Amino acid sequence: MGEKYKRLSYYYLCIIFKLYNHQRLELMKKTRLTLKDVANQLGVSTATISNAFNRPDQLSKKKRIEILEQCKRIGFEGPNKAAQILRKGHSNIIGIVLSDNIDYIISDPVASTFMKGATEVLREHKKHTLLYSGDSENIGDIADFVDGFICYGAPINQALVSELANQLKPVVTVDFDIENIPSINVDNETACFEIAKSTLKESDQVAILGLRLIDSKSTCRIYDSPLLDFEHSISHRRLDGYIAAAKTVGISIEGDRIWTIAKNTSKYASQAANEALTSIPRPDVILCMSDLIALEVLKLAKDKGIKVPEELRITGFDGIDEALRTRPSLTTICQANAEKGKAAAETLLLGLTTSRLVSYEMKIGEST
Amino acid sequence: MGEKYKRLSYYYLCIIFKLYNHQRLELMKKTRLTLKDVANQLGVSTATISNAFNRPDQLSKKKRIEILEQCKRIGFEGPNKAAQILRKGHSNIIGIVLSDNIDYIISDPVASTFMKGATEVLREHKKHTLLYSGDSENIGDIADFVDGFICYGAPINQALVSELANQLKPVVTVDFDIENIPSINVDNETACFEIAKSTLKESDQVAILGLRLIDSKSTCRIYDSPLLDFEHSISHRRLDGYIAAAKTVGISIEGDRIWTIAKNTSKYASQAANEALTSIPRPDVILCMSDLIALEVLKLAKDKGIKVPEELRITGFDGIDEALRTRPSLTTICQANAEKGKAAAETLLLGLTTSRLVSYEMKIGEST
DNA sequence: CTGTTAGCGCTTTCAC
DNA sequence: GTGAAAGCGCTAACAG
Numbered sequence: 001m002g003e004k005y006k007r008l009s010y011y012y013l014c015i016i017f018k019l020y021n022h023q024r025l026e027l028m029k030k031t032r033l034t035l036k037d038v039a040n041q042l043g044v045s046t047a048t049i050s051n052a053f054n055r056p057d058q059l060s061k062k063k064r065i066e067i068l069e070q071c072k073r074i075g076f077e078g079p080n081k082a083a084q085i086l087r088k089g090h091s092n093i094i095g096i097v098l099s100d101n102i103d104y105i106i107s108d109p110v111a112s113t114f115m116k117g118a119t120e121v122l123r124e125h126k127k128h129t130l131l132y133s134g135d136s137e138n139i140g141d142i143a144d145f146v147d148g149f150i151c152y153g154a155p156i157n158q159a160l161v162s163e164l165a166n167q168l169k170p171v172v173t174v175d176f177d178i179e180n181i182p183s184i185n186v187d188n189e190t191a192c193f194e195i196a197k198s199t200l201k202e203s204d205q206v207a208i209l210g211l212r213l214i215d216s217k218s219t220c221r222i223y224d225s226p227l228l229d230f231e232h233s234i235s236h237r238r239l240d241g242y243i244a245a246a247k248t249v250g251i252s253i254e255g256d257r258i259w260t261i262a263k264n265t266s267k268y269a270s271q272a273a274n275e276a277l278t279s280i281p282r283p284d285v286i287l288c289m290s291d292l293i294a295l296e297v298l299k300l301a302k303d304k305g306i307k308v309p310e311e312l313r314i315t316g317f318d319g320i321d322e323a324l325r326t327r328p329s330l331t332t333i334c335q336a337n338a339e340k341g342k343a344a345a346e347t348l349l350l351g352l353t354t355s356r357l358v359s360y361e362m363k364i365g366e367s368t
Numbered sequence: 369m370g371e372k373y374k375r376l377s378y379y380y381l382c383i384i385f386k387l388y389n390h391q392r393l394e395l396m397k398k399t400r401l402t403l404k405d406v407a408n409q410l411g412v413s414t415a416t417i418s419n420a421f422n423r424p425d426q427l428s429k430k431k432r433i434e435i436l437e438q439c440k441r442i443g444f445e446g447p448n449k450a451a452q453i454l455r456k457g458h459s460n461i462i463g464i465v466l467s468d469n470i471d472y473i474i475s476d477p478v479a480s481t482f483m484k485g486a487t488e489v490l491r492e493h494k495k496h497t498l499l500y501s502g503d504s505e506n507i508g509d510i511a512d513f514v515d516g517f518i519c520y521g522a523p524i525n526q527a528l529v530s531e532l533a534n535q536l537k538p539v540v541t542v543d544f545d546i547e548n549i550p551s552i553n554v555d556n557e558t559a560c561f562e563i564a565k566s567t568l569k570e571s572d573q574v575a576i577l578g579l580r581l582i583d584s585k586s587t588c589r590i591y592d593s594p595l596l597d598f599e600h601s602i603s604h605r606r607l608d609g610y611i612a613a614a615k616t617v618g619i620s621i622e623g624d625r626i627w628t629i630a631k632n633t634s635k636y637a638s639q640a641a642n643e644a645l646t647s648i649p650r651p652d653v654i655l656c657m658s659d660l661i662a663l664e665v666l667k668l669a670k671d672k673g674i675k676v677p678e679e680l681r682i683t684g685f686d687g688i689d690e691a692l693r694t695r696p697s698l699t700t701i702c703q704a705n706a707e708k709g710k711a712a713a714e715t716l717l718l719g720l721t722t723s724r725l726v727s728y729e730m731k732i733g734e735s736t
Numbered sequence: 737c738t739g740t741t742a743g744c745g746c747t748t749t750c751a752c
Numbered sequence: 753g754t755g756a757a758a759g760c761g762c763t764a765a766c767a768g
Contacts, residue, residue: 054763081511128500302695453746456760749757
């Protein structure tokens with residue numbers, strides 16, 4: 001009964017809201033001056049006003065300044081941008097397509113740093129940034145008015161990939177590839193080879209905490225499950241690197257020593273950290289595919305009184321601020337995330353067609 | 369000579385880029401189907417196609433489905449969004465105006481969490497999120513096509529405030545106020561009173577590390593400098609809370625025990641942390657206006673071998689994940705940042721006109 | 737250097 | 753239930 005009432009009142013609220021909103025919009029329409037209004041008031045043609053704002057070479061300096069001043073006086077801010085978008089066919093808006101929800105991705109420090117680099121370049125070029133979820137149904141919602149796409153990570157809705165490939169605006173991908181489209185990547189395999197190589201010793205018990213290695217929504221060991229290939233191939237490149245390095249010191253890492261995590265969040269990471277640390281034999285080394293995971297392992301080890309690095313060595317991946325700030329500091333691969341963002345934005349804005357590999361740096365911390 | 373050559377080639381690059389871009393845009397125009405094309409092909413009027421997509425009640429179910437199918441077949445994705453924006457007068461885009469550069473703000477965990485909440489609600493309502501810098505010259509760049517603004521923190525370019533007040537689209541502010549415009553706030557003063565009250569003892573030496581308390585670009589003590597009032601009044605409310613609480617236990621905190629930091633970043637925070645910890649008398653308690661600052665103090669204390677909380681108690685503000693994850697964990701005020709984001713988005717989308725105070729929660733950690 | 741005018745692609749009355 | 757036509761506000765080609 002109460003539930004029903006709630007629903008009903010919500011329903012009415014929505015109607016009222018819509019009516020109200022409609023009125024509000026009507027009001028707006030009435031009050032914003034148009035080029036035509038101004039042209040009438042100043043006694044010149046609309047073209048002249050338009051030129052005063054957009055093409056200084058089309059009229060005398062004197063007249064231009066005069067017009068601009070008059071416009072300011074009567075409160076005309078310039079040509080309507082919505083109309084400009086339609087007419088000119090571009091908007092100065094760049095869509096950044098994220099791999100997942102905006103709300104998930106924005107709290108991820110790696111993604112944030114990427115965004116930082118990308119938006120910095122976009123801002124220099126006077127472009128606006130529109131965030132777009134990788135779990136959206138389609139790209140058509142914004143494809144008509146953005147000037148291009150930066151696609152950060154394979155979107156969890158795979159359909160978006162082919163939509164991006166089939167539409168006409170320029171696209172740059174990051175951390176994954178679409179045929180014939182420029183991309184920005186890091187050499188994950190080599191990086192992971194290096195960090196594992198520098199950490200592992202012959203007699204080590206090793207565990208790997210990976211990201212989306214198999215198609216599972218929960219944290220678990222991968223055993224011999226089929227690997228999830230398309231979406232998160234960077235995880236597999238990393239895995240390849242770890243395993244290859246282990247092989248060089250005579251260790252072989254089996255599927256029961258490899259965990260997969262569905263999302264790069266503390267919650268999932270702490271589950272995996274707990275499983276790994278309470279498994280027998282207890283690992284001497286835990287190779288983590290993200291700093292966030294490594295930090296959870298570190299925290300848990302502290303809580304359990306396991307000494308790092310004496311009894312347990314931990315490596316991360318990403319190089320987020322917290323990994324450097326925490327004590328003991330983390331051994332990790334510092335991806336130039338901001339650089340990736342910059343590279344992506346530059347590639348898009350300059351219309352480059354070549355892909356780029358961005359450098360990384362291994363930081364040896366106190367955790368190994 | 370080399371420099372000149374560089375410049376020149378950059379210049380040419382730009383021209384080539386522009387030509388290329390222009391061509392690219394031309395190409396696009398040609399290839400996207402329009403309502404008219406489709407109407408011709410299907411032998412109906414443009415209105416009917418439009419109705420099939422937007423107003424199901426205007427034509428028979430059968431015809432509608434038929435048209436939609438045909439459209440899919442010939443690859444027509446639906447009416448052009450840019451034209452819709454102009455015609456309908458709204459775009460489903462909400463501008464989020466940040467207090468500073470996008471690139472600065474996005475790496476701030478507090479802001480990220482806010483964004484998480486806000487974008488979640490926007491997504492539910494099928495709205496898109498456009499990020500906008502608080503250091504932009506004006507709002508007019510996007511005011512014509514966004515449906516409204518969420519303004520997170522007082523923009524560092526104050527001019528934006530009056531522009532927002534004077535334009536016609538709905539606005540909601542967060543963490544600051546504009547007359548007659550609904551806002552979302554936290555009771556900073558009470559929160560800081562509580563945390564200080566529960567931490568301070570009669571004989572304590574106290575230091576405060578604040579944010580933008582005075583108009584200074586560097587980290588320094590405030591002494592008796594005039595307080596920066598408009599922009600960052602939340603900082604002053606927090607200060608008021610601390611000082612009031614101190615008074616109740618008989619402590620008076622002077623300007624030479626209060627530091628100000630220009631931006632909430634590790635870099636600035638670590639400067640202040642260092643100054644405070646090396647000052648004489650060394651503080652027993654450091655009250656920090658953000659968790660980021662508190663974490664830097666914590667790190668430095670560890671490096672210096674100062675025991676927390678025995679020799680030094682530290683409080684933060686915000687409740688970011690890292691503050692809970694770090695060891696010892698931080699005593700702090702958990703702002704419901706995601707809630708703030710949600711509240712802001714809801715207030716905007718429902719056209720509410722009342723301001724809202726969002727709750728907070730004090731978390732006693734191991735640092736006090 | 738300035739003004740006239742034809743659309744950009746769409747939605748929405750208004751006749752039929 | 754359907755189609756013709758006006759016009760959202762602007763820009764750019766063109767004529768003067």
